[in-house]
Amino acid sequence: MDGVMDNPFERFGIAPIFDIDEPHLAETFRRLQRVVHPDRHAGGSEQERQRSVEQAAAVNEAFRTLRDPVRRARCLLALRGVDTQEGVRTFRDPVFLMDQMELRARLEEAREAPDPLGLLSEVKEVLQKRRVALIGEVSGFLRQDTPESLGQAAERVRRLGFFERIAEEANLLEERLTDCLPRGGMD
Amino acid sequence: MSYSTKVIDHYENPRNVGSFDKADQDVGTGMVGAPACGDVMKLQIKVNAAGVIEDARFKTYGCGSAIASSSLLTEWVKGKTLQEATEIKNTQIAEELALPPVKIHCSVLAEDAIKAAIADYQAKKAVQ
Amino acid sequence: MALLQIVEPGQTTAPHQHRLAVGIDLGTTNSLVATVRSGVAETLPDATGSHLLPSVVRYFADQAPIVGQEARDHAGEDPLNTIASIKRLMGRGRCDVRRTGNHLPYAFAGCEEGMAILKTAAGEVSPVEVSAEVLKVLKERAESALGGELVGVVITVPAYFDDAQRQATKDAAYLAGLKVLRLLNEPTAAAVAYGLDRGSEGIHAIYDLGGGTFDISILHLHQGVFEVMSTGGDSALGGDDMDHAVAEWILAESGIAPSADQQRVRQVIEMARIAKERLTVDEAVPLRLDLPDGTVWTETLHRSTFDALIDPLIARTLHACQRALRDADVTASEVKNVVLVGGATRVPRVRKKVADLFGHEPISDLDPDRVVALGAAIQANILVGNKPDDEMLLLDVIPLSLGIETMGGLVEKVIPRNTTIPVARSQDFTTFKDGQSAMVIRVLQGERELVRDCRSLARFELRGIPPLVAGAARIRVTFQVDADGLLNVSAQELSTGIRSSVQVKPSYGLTEAEIERMLRDSMDHAREDVDARNLREQQVDADRVLDSLAHALVADAALLSQSERVVIDEAVAELASVRRGTDHRAIHAAREHLERVSQAFAARRMNRSIQQVLTGHRLTEFSEGQ
Numbered sequence A: 001m002d003g004v005m006d007n008p009f010e011r012f013g014i015a016p017i018f019d020i021d022e023p024h025l026a027e028t029f030r031r032l033q034r035v036v037h038p039d040r041h042a043g044g045s046e047q048e049r050q051r052s053v054e055q056a057a058a059v060n061e062a063f064r065t066l067r068d069p070v071r072r073a074r075c076l077l078a079l080r081g082v083d084t085q086e087g088v089r090t091f092r093d094p095v096f097l098m099d100q101m102e103l104r105a106r107l108e109e110a111r112e113a114p115d116p117l118g119l120l121s122e123v124k125e126v127l128q129k130r131r132v133a134l135i136g137e138v139s140g141f142l143r144q145d146t147p148e149s150l151g152q153a154a155e156r157v158r159r160l161g162f163f164e165r166i167a168e169e170a171n172l173l174e175e176r177l178t179d180c181l182p183r184g185g186m187d
Numbered sequence B: 001m002s003y004s005t006k007v008i009d010h011y012e013n014p015r016n017v018g019s020f021d022k023a024d025q026d027v028g029t030g031m032v033g034a035p036a037c038g039d040v041m042k043l044q045i046k047v048n049a050a051g052v053i054e055d056a057r058f059k060t061y062g063c064g065s066a067i068a069s070s071s072l073l074t075e076w077v078k079g080k081t082l083q084e085a086t087e088i089k090n091t092q093i094a095e096e097l098a099l100p101p102v103k104i105h106c107s108v109l110a111e112d113a114i115k116a117a118i119a120d121y122q123a124k125k126a127v128q
Numbered sequence C: 001m002a003l004l005q006i007v008e009p010g011q012t013t014a015p016h017q018h019r020l021a022v023g024i025d026l027g028t029t030n031s032l033v034a035t036v037r038s039g040v041a042e043t044l045p046d047a048t049g050s051h052l053l054p055s056v057v058r059y060f061a062d063q064a065p066i067v068g069q070e071a072r073d074h075a076g077e078d079p080l081n082t083i084a085s086i087k088r089l090m091g092r093g094r095c096d097v098r099r100t101g102n103h104l105p106y107a108f109a110g111c112e113e114g115m116a117i118l119k120t121a122a123g124e125v126s127p128v129e130v131s132a133e134v135l136k137v138l139k140e141r142a143e144s145a146l147g148g149e150l151v152g153v154v155i156t157v158p159a160y161f162d163d164a165q166r167q168a169t170k171d172a173a174y175l176a177g178l179k180v181l182r183l184l185n186e187p188t189a190a191a192v193a194y195g196l197d198r199g200s201e202g203i204h205a206i207y208d209l210g211g212g213t214f215d216i217s218i219l220h221l222h223q224g225v226f227e228v229m230s231t232g233g234d235s236a237l238g239g240d241d242m243d244h245a246v247a248e249w250i251l252a253e254s255g256i257a258p259s260a261d262q263q264r265v266r267q268v269i270e271m272a273r274i275a276k277e278r279l280t281v282d283e284a285v286p287l288r289l290d291l292p293d294g295t296v297w298t299e300t301l302h303r304s305t306f307d308a309l310i311d312p313l314i315a316r317t318l319h320a321c322q323r324a325l326r327d328a329d330v331t332a333s334e335v336k337n338v339v340l341v342g343g344a345t346r347v348p349r350v351r352k353k354v355a356d357l358f359g360h361e362p363i364s365d366l367d368p369d370r371v372v373a374l375g376a377a378i379q380a381n382i383l384v385g386n387k388p389d390d391e392m393l394l395l396d397v398i399p400l401s402l403g404i405e406t407m408g409g410l411v412e413k414v415i416p417r418n419t420t421i422p423v424a425r426s427q428d429f430t431t432f433k434d435g436q437s438a439m440v441i442r443v444l445q446g447e448r449e450l451v452r453d454c455r456s457l458a459r460f461e462l463r464g465i466p467p468l469v470a471g472a473a474r475i476r477v478t479f480q481v482d483a484d485g486l487l488n489v490s491a492q493e494l495s496t497g498i499r500s501s502v503q504v505k506p507s508y509g510l511t512e513a514e515i516e517r518m519l520r521d522s523m524d525h526a527r528e529d530v531d532a533r534n535l536r537e538q539q540v541d542a543d544r545v546l547d548s549l550a551h552a553l554v555a556d557a558a559l560l561s562q563s564e565r566v567v568i569d570e571a572v573a574e575l576a577s578v579r580r581g582t583d584h585r586a587i588h589a590a591r592e593h594l595e596r597v598s599q600a601f602a603a604r605r606m607n608r609s610i611q612q613v614l615t616g617h618r619l620t621e622f623s624e625g626q
Helices: A008-012 A022-036 A046-067 A069-079 A094-112 A116-144 A147-178 B005-012 B064-077 B082-086 B090-097 B101-127 C069-073 C094-099 C127-146 C163-175 C186-194 C239-254 C262-278 C303-328 C348-358 C371-383 C512-521 C526-559 C562-579 C584-597 C599-615
Strands: B027-034 B039-047 B053-061 C021-026 C030-037 C040-043 C056-058 C082-084 C117-120 C123-125 C152-157 C180-185 C202-209 C214-222 C225-234 C284-290 C296-302 C337-341 C393-395 C402-406 C410-415 C423-429 C439-445 C455-463 C475-481 C487-493 C499-506
Touching: A008 A022, A008 A046, A008 A069, A022 A046, A022 C225, A022 C393, A022 C599, A046 A069, A046 C423, A046 C475, A046 C584, A046 C599, A069 A116, A069 A147, A094 A116, A094 A147, A094 B027, A094 B039, A094 B053, A116 A147, A147 C303, B005 B064, B005 B090, B027 B101, B039 B064, B039 B101, B053 B064, B064 B090, B064 B101, B082 B101, B090 B101, B101 C410, C021 C127, C021 C186, C021 C371, C030 C127, C030 C371, C040 C371, C056 C069, C056 C127, C069 C082, C123 C127, C127 C163, C127 C512, C152 C163, C152 C186, C152 C371, C163 C180, C163 C455, C163 C512, C180 C186, C180 C371, C186 C202, C186 C214, C186 C225, C186 C337, C186 C371, C202 C303, C202 C348, C214 C303, C225 C303, C239 C262, C239 C284, C239 C296, C239 C303, C262 C284, C296 C303, C303 C348, C337 C348, C410 C423, C410 C475, C439 C475, C439 C487, C455 C487, C526 C562, C526 C584, C526 C599, C562 C584, C562 C599, C584 C599
Parallel strands: C021 C152, C152 C180, C202 C337, C225 C393
Antiparallel strands: B027 B039, B039 B053, C021 C030, C030 C040, C056 C082, C117 C123, C202 C214, C214 C225, C284 C296, C402 C410, C402 C439, C423 C475, C439 C455, C455 C499, C475 C487, C487 C499
16 A cells, blocks of 8 residues: 555645544545546456555545544544553543543433433433533644643543443443334344 | 353342442542543442451443453452552453453453552541 | 557447446346446346346256246245245355245255255255346346347445355356446445435435345435445345235134145245235235135235234334434434335335334335336446546445454454445454464454354465464454455565465355356356356456556556557557457456556556645646656
């Protein structure tokens, strides 16, 4: 693969900053895929088609990174040499973790409550607010671009990791709550 | 192959789920989290005047291995001194539960949790 | 520059000649073939005027199989040799057969663990071969209607088909002598046929309930770009199941034991199917059955009873719809249009329930039986090069997560579901023994954490790992899913750069060797037919490359230096020359040579186009190749 193009910002020809023009990003994505997508190279040689698959996959990957604020932030931090260390560092902020436990407990309670879907949607609203606020902080820290502020940004990204997990739990719960199928159908 | 029977046992019949009052002078609270998988663990110990852990409680949100690791740890620390509890290694937990490689970090989190609880208790005592 | 002026049959200097391509809907109940003629997509009928070809194959001990309506008409008499709904067994194992109960009342061979294999009067056949028989008929129909050989075909598959099911479809096409340009997801094909992208930007849902499969796709459409946001469904749920629900009711009401002889059961199922179709128009339908004891059983089936029988099935589809909406992060009210596809959507109860969920009336102006084939034909027409300026782009997704087995019976997800394809992800592995030269990676598809709850796809055996101390090797395994939704695994040891060879052992499919053998076996005059087929393939491939290159040279000759151009022209002349002959190996070699010498040119063109997108203006100077 084209080694230098592992930088998604370069692949899309945009400046490596957090606040990006999203419509422009989507438009660039469509234009790039129109050039590289395998459907455009169905008549080519084996090598050309393989190259097309690789390029299209790389464009898809870059778009995935750039369009999601959390992934974009991780990428920017990595480009600046800051590893968010999510795989290794145990998170210890007690206030934050307490809040996490409370939110998870609320999800558990929602299941038994008289209006589970209502409670669930309340929790989802809270999650969304927290996430948006954290992303705002990340944006600010990245813009300052000092070693301390980048460290802060990385810490906020670690927090966002927890919110991603709760969001998954909330979705799973919603699926279970809306699952009103009679068991033992045709299979 | 599946989760080991011990993991399943701790997952289905967890021991010592619950809480102590954080403000209680004899209680040490450790809160830790793993950002990569979003696991959150709270582990609390109640320590007597002789420095022995009388009782322990935990609350964990996470996968089966995380719950089992913290459940097992609360069992193990009961009756141990703070020093002995500090010496528990995650590898012992992992071995006891036969955790597969991808789940070893759950035992690390449990080890971090007990150390945090001990540190919290000791900080309280230092202030007194 | 005069070297390209030779005009030969099969070789063209006019890159915009119309090439024969078709779209095929290989359905559970019926199959169709369609093409674009004079700018219009249309399905092709057989000699009697029927557009639908029942996907039924009847095998005999002493003659070639019969396909279609004639086979279906005699299903009741010869149930074990008349194979219908084979789509349900594509890419499936013997163990899956049991789960379908009496839906597939055939005789099976083979072991528990492997692919499902049927025992017929003509011997043992795999689902791939049965499907190939259907495809052969469609191929003949198309070539006779269009007066020439097909250059390529787009075949549709349910969006929810996994890798094994897709590979089986491609294998069937290969056996039938068809060149597959793309496997296209059925809901996406329908969206193309409806031309939903031509309206204003929006989010659309395609609800596709066929004979044996259900798909729901949520797409974002904007000016020719179809971006699938999420897809869901059930590859074992369809109109057939409605027939079976009614059949079970009939058997129960009439007192016939479910274990009655196969003929009777097939007849009851057929009766149920007709009743279902009648109830689309009528409120009640009279039933009449001759019982084994000589009496006659009569009953009236009311629509309300029918609705109650099928409601649990519809509920399953709606559940999948809700999950797809959640995965796409859109609400039902944000969906602009919901389109109905597939014969089973004619059932009024289905339409009502779908309208209830999405909050407005669904669209179904195009014939729900034909719309998928039409969409496939439109894409085939573009892929084969008949419309070089068409901006249509289909960005589809992988429907099920791909993962690998790790120690402890756990699945580690490598590519999550609803990831846009093509996609490539890498994982690094190491050895645990000194000098270890091989490694097995087991790939599964599914959402669950444990291996036993997911579908096993294949074992990938990596060989040729260079001998190193245990733990020293860094083997990067790349999982690549292409635009057809098919997985390709490659591996490279990073410290030495040595690439491992990868052998694929599919769990429920055929190896390459097995397919080649089947191909040879299917030819009566083996030797000559194989040679003739090879020759045709090489000629078609050669034409394709010559066409494509001619077009490229017209557009971008400026990207080549004089000396580079001479090399390419020579290779073109060489290929054009051997193409006139009958030596398929020589054609193959000349084509490979041409592809090699023009590879840098192709890469340069792509890079230049990419740069144009990024900088937004035309570059007139040519840049050095990579």
